[in-house]
Amino acid sequence: MTDELLDFKQAAEFLRVSDKVLMKLLQEENVPARKIGNQWRFSKQALINWIAEGNSRDYTKKMRDDT
Template sequence: MPQLMTVEELGQYLRFNKRTIYRLLKEGRIPAIKIGNKWRFPQGVIDDWLRDKMGGAKARILVIDDDEFVRSIFKETLVDEGHTVITAASSAEGIEYVEQGNIDMVFLDLKMPDMEGAEVLKHIRATVPELPVTIITGYPDSEMMARALQYGPIGVMQKPFDSTAIVTAVNSLLFAAQARGSPV
């Protein structure tokens, strides 16, 4: 039996707010089933729907993390999906890539040895304010995270995670960009 998600669970899975999900339901743009008076979403069907929607959209993704394993799992996973992945082992290197431009989204480790992730996010927002940034962290409730939130909306990806979570996060960001009419 397929795993069925509620509206709230789907919102967390796709990183969408409930209003967006209800709008997609109203417009008939998202696969769902109604059980009683509640909407349910089969996870496998949602994954297929995202892949179909994102079929032609490929992104240039920057991963800033001092952990070589994290950088390699992002690179292997996303290159297999057809994306271009640039990795940076230090905050300074990541900032340089952002300043060079032509990045569609950033995955940023919160705890970096050379510069805290919140400070890197501040530089990113000053350079490209609309660039989607997802913080990858094992410390989602930390003071560092509170500082990062001062610099505007961000996605959060809690460690540990797997390749499915990476693909879902990227596809959600791409879908949101498409919905806003932003080029990827």
């Protein structure tokens, strides 16, 4: 299998964010993920593509505004 699947903890580590931030991203952004049963699964390549296509400045400003 060429596309590595990550669980929630692995995805947070891969993105270098806390569990709380990843959950917020799942709720507010179009993070490529699937919930199977009660567990999240992430394609590593889809996360890379999502990061490459996004605008992190918008999210950073939003996080500052929310605090």
